[in-house]
Amino acid sequence: MHYGFDFCPAFWDWIVRAHRAGTLFSIEKVGDELSIGQDELAQWADTLGDGFFLRPDAATLPAFNTVTTWVNGQATYSPAAKNTFLQVADYYLVAQALAGQHTVVTHERPNNSIHVVKIPSVCLGVGVTFMNPFEMLRRERARFVLDGA
Known part of the structure; x- marks a missing residue:
């Protein structure tokens, strides 16, 4: 953390x-x-x-299908990598972002590893915007200032 x-x-x-x-x-x-x-x-x-x-809602159902189709259509990932991605929160995160036109914030970077499907790679594949937490903090103008103690 x-x-x-x-x-x-x-x-x-x-x-x-x-x-x-x-x-x-x-x-x-x-x-x-x-x-x-x-x-x-x-x-x-x-x-x-x-x-x-x-929570996922009715609008998320088509997005789940889009994400599933994209992941399963990628020959670069092993079947185990695809299955793992489709069973964890990452899958829901991308699908719900797609459905709601949200931006995903993640420390992950896109990569083409056969063993791991990364959130940014899927975001790129299905048209979801993503950024890292530091970029989000800058865009939102977050400031963490010492209180002078």
């Missing part, structure tokens, strides 16, 4: 504020994965409420 709760609480406060302003959300599947953890991040995620983690 790049921004620990102990040394950069402002990052986590900013996420909550951005969500309240309607500019930042996650998805239910990510929330499910976080809740499995027995750590500070899981505890923090539990405080966010259901509205933070968007």
